[in-house]
Amino acid sequence: MSGMGVQLSQIAQELAGVSNVLGPDAWVSDVTHDSRQIREGSLFVAIRGAQADGHDFIDMAVEKGAAGILVESLQDVEIPQIVVTSTRAAMPWAARVVFGSPDDSLTVVGVTGTNGKTTVVHMLESILGAADVPVGLIGTLGARIGTHPMPTARTTPEAPDLQRMLGVMRDSGVRVVLMEVSSHAIELHRSDAIHFSIVGFTNLSQDHLDFHGDMESYFATKMRLFTSGAAERAVINIGDQWGERLHGEILIPTTTVSVNGKADLSASDLSATSRGTSFRVASHMGTTRFELPLVGDFNVSNALVALSMAQDLGVDMATAAKGLSTVQTIPGRMEVIAHDGPFTVIVDYAHTPDAIAVVLGSVRALSGRRVIALLGAGGDRDKEKRSIMGAAAARLSDVTIVTTDNPRTESPTSIAEEIARGAEAQPNTHVEVILERRSAISHAVSIAEEGDIVVILGKGHEQGQDIGSDVLPFDDRDEARTALLAQGWEPL
Numbered sequence: 001m002s003g004m005g006v007q008l009s010q011i012a013q014e015l016a017g018v019s020n021v022l023g024p025d026a027w028v029s030d031v032t033h034d035s036r037q038i039r040e041g042s043l044f045v046a047i048r049g050a051q052a053d054g055h056d057f058i059d060m061a062v063e064k065g066a067a068g069i070l071v072e073s074l075q076d077v078e079i080p081q082i083v084v085t086s087t088r089a090a091m092p093w094a095a096r097v098v099f100g101s102p103d104d105s106l107t108v109v110g111v112t113g114t115n116g117k118t119t120v121v122h123m124l125e126s127i128l129g130a131a132d133v134p135v136g137l138i139g140t141l142g143a144r145i146g147t148h149p150m151p152t153a154r155t156t157p158e159a160p161d162l163q164r165m166l167g168v169m170r171d172s173g174v175r176v177v178l179m180e181v182s183s184h185a186i187e188l189h190r191s192d193a194i195h196f197s198i199v200g201f202t203n204l205s206q207d208h209l210d211f212h213g214d215m216e217s218y219f220a221t222k223m224r225l226f227t228s229g230a231a232e233r234a235v236i237n238i239g240d241q242w243g244e245r246l247h248g249e250i251l252i253p254t255t256t257v258s259v260n261g262k263a264d265l266s267a268s269d270l271s272a273t274s275r276g277t278s279f280r281v282a283s284h285m286g287t288t289r290f291e292l293p294l295v296g297d298f299n300v301s302n303a304l305v306a307l308s309m310a311q312d313l314g315v316d317m318a319t320a321a322k323g324l325s326t327v328q329t330i331p332g333r334m335e336v337i338a339h340d341g342p343f344t345v346i347v348d349y350a351h352t353p354d355a356i357a358v359v360l361g362s363v364r365a366l367s368g369r370r371v372i373a374l375l376g377a378g379g380d381r382d383k384e385k386r387s388i389m390g391a392a393a394a395r396l397s398d399v400t401i402v403t404t405d406n407p408r409t410e411s412p413t414s415i416a417e418e419i420a421r422g423a424e425a426q427p428n429t430h431v432e433v434i435l436e437r438r439s440a441i442s443h444a445v446s447i448a449e450e451g452d453i454v455v456i457l458g459k460g461h462e463q464g465q466d467i468g469s470d471v472l473p474f475d476d477r478d479e480a481r482t483a484l485l486a487q488g489w490e491p492l
Contacts, residue, residue, distance in 0.1 A: 005029030005041060008068045011097045012082050015090050023080030026067040031095040031160040033087075040065035043098065045091045045160075046072065054087070070094060092159035092193035102166035103194050106136075106174065109309055110181040110191070112225055113202030113237075115355045116302045117180040119294075120202060122330045123306035124178055127323030131315045136169035138162070139180035141331060141461055145172050156185030159193065166194070176313065183221045196231040198312050200305045204242035205354030219245075226250040235308040237301050238263055255312070257304035259297060265308045267300050274336075274344060274366055281307065281317075288317045291325045295334050296362035332460025334359065337480045341489035342450035347476045349460025351378065351405070353388040356457060360396035369451035373397035374444045375458050376405030376437065377415050379466075386415065387422030393457070394423035394431060399447070402433045403440035405458045406466035437465065438479055445483040456480060 005028050008021045029041035035057040038044055044061035046054035046069060058075055068080040070087050084090040096103075111120045118140045128135050136145045138157065143150040143165055150165055156179065157165065169177055181199070185191050204219060219242055226234050231252060238244040239258040247256055256263040259270070259279075269280040276293040279300050292303055303324060310320045329335055337345040350359045356375065363371055373393045377386045394400045402420045404412040412435050423431045434440035444454050456476045459465075465474035481491040 006098055008043070008080055008082065011043070011094045014093050014097050015082065015084055018082055018084055018090075021068070021080050021082055022074070023068075023078075026080050028067050028098055031091070031098050031163075033091060033158065033160065035060050035064075038064040038066050040067070042066045043068050043070060043094060045070040045087050045094065047088055047091070048072065089189050089192065092163070092189055092191070095160040095163040096193040099163040099167040100170075102163065102170040105170045106166060107176045107197045107313065108166075108179060108194055109176060109313075110179050110194075110196045110199040110225060110231070111202065111305070112181045112183070112186070112199065112222055114205045114352060115350070115358070116202035116298065116305070117182075118349075119299060119302045119330055119333055120200060120305050120309075121178045121180055123303055123324060123327050124309055126327040127306060127310045127315055127320045128176060128178075128313070130323035130326070131310075131319050133313070133315075134173050134175050136165075136172075136174040136177045137179075138165060138177065145169055145174055156180060156182045156190050159190045162190060163193065181225060183218060186224050187221045191225070191230075194230075196225070198233055198235060198309050199225050199231040200235040200309055201226070201240075201243050201246055202237055202302060202305055203240040203354070205352050222246070223249065226252060228252055233312065235305050235312070237305055239301055255308045257301070257308050259301050259304065265304050265311075267304055270297060270300060272296070272362070272365060279303075283311075283317075285311075285317060288321055290321050293325065293327060294330075295366065296359065298358045298362060299334070332462070332477070334362075335460075335477065337477060337484070338492040339481075339484045339489045340492060341448075341484065341487075343448040343452040343454065345445065345448075345454045345456070345480050345484065347456045347460060347480060349458070349462075351389075351458045353385055353392045356389055357392040357396060359457065360393065360455060363453050363455055364396055366453065369449065370398040370453075371396065372399045372401065372444050372448060372452060372454045374401040374403060374440055374454070374456045375419065376403045376407075376412075377419055377458070378406045379408035379410030379412075379415055381408075383418065386418040387425075390419035390422030390424075390431075391426055393419075394426040394429040397455070398430065399444075400429060400431045401440050401444050402431065403437045404435050404465075405437075406462075407468075408466045409468060437474065441476065441479045442483040442486065445480065446487055454480075 012018045028043045031043045033045040033047045044066040111117045143152045233253040235255045236243045236247045238256045257265040259267045265283045267279045271278040332349045335347045350356045400423045463475045464471040
């Protein structure tokens with residue numbers, strides 16, 4: 001942002017229930033809730049978090065040159081302050097003012113759902129690339145403008161970081177921003193101050209219940225994105241039961257999509273190989289055949305969401321077909337680890353019961369021989385899904401290898417026991433527990449025979465493993481290649 005920034009009084013005018021600044025007015029050129037990032041001219045937002053209370057760092061903010069503070073109670077300091085009921089709810093709107101309301105100059109597209117957000121965003125990026133539309137992307141795999149990366153720590157960054165990114169994208173000539181919108185981001189107000197032109201819904205299944213409590217609360221959080229205050233229109237996969245319910249309850253204009261079902265945009269005549277999926281799409285504009293270089297019926301559902309959004313953005317079907325046909329492999333999403341052996345190795349991010357079932361179901365349809373599934377579960381997260389994950393894996397694989405994922409502060413042994421309990425309850429199953437993930441991957445590759453498919457689930461694109469308070473270098477894809485080499489197979 002150029003110039004001196006904005007005045008605190010301008011920020012106060014945009015915050016609900018606030019009309020004035022306590023103390024002299026001041027110029028603000030940045031917003032942060034992280035005391036370590038305060039610089040001269042910053043507005044420091046004191047957030048009451050689970051680990052710490054930002055109000056305890058106000059003296060540090062003053063010492064580091066903050067221009068003002070946004071707080072929930074009056075502070076005894078000499079710099080100006082704005083007092084609000086909830087600093088977390090106010091922070092996005094303050095950041096939007098400071099960074100010049102970037103969404104006013106951008107078409108912002110949001111995608112939400114338990115699974116498929118990353119894939120839809122990358123498919124839509126490929127389609128818009130075929131239409132020569134300058135795109136910015138924010139999501140699980142990071143943020144970037146074209147091929148130029150921007151640092152980010154979350155699927156949906158905190159509000160000041162998000163607004164700052166949008167400002168950079170606007171100033172760099174981006175026309176459309178594609179954003180994954182997580183349920184945490186919605187619940188914690190990170191996306192509140194963004195007006196979305198289109199929002200898309202992929203599906204909903206059990207995940208994050210340690211945070212949301214139950215599926216109804218999880219659904220209610222997602223639904224907040226599909227209101228007139230948040231978005232102009234929606235694209236919803238009604239092939240998902242929660243999507244069908246969402247469609248019935250929201251009021252904004254909506255396009256529905258579904259695989260082998262009745263919808264505004266529907267797919268049929270699916271044909272899958274290990275190299276991709278062919279399918280036919282019917283809409284009010286006619287019927288078009290698509291060739292998608294990604295495997296799985298679930299990726300056809302994702303493609304329909306991307307195609308419908310592309311139509312809303314003015315892309316014709318012929319251009320969309322070209323874009324989908326050239327979509328690149330998405331890191332850690334049904335990523336085939338190419339090698340010269342007679343079996344297949346796939347790495348996928350699936351870490352929920354539904355995602356595991358969908359991925360393995362798609363793989364099962366391709367395999368004439370065995371499916372070998374390897375999985376773990378994250379520690380300090382939704383414990384209730386672990387046995388269900390194990391059951392899903394065992395039901396759809398011939399060999400289930402239970403291992404460690406990101407145990408964090410929990411016992412890897414206890415987590416594995418919960419997964420194995422669900423797996424071993426399935427009939428005609430073979431379950432092995434190998435806690436050390438590197439050894440588990442090596443074993444899965446070593447037992448693979450001609451025609452088998454090894455599916456390494458859970459971590460996908462991640463390049464670290466959370467153990468205790470440490471994050472140790474670990475990449476399933478690299479480990480698979482190392483295991484293949486050890487068995488005499490050359491990665492390609």
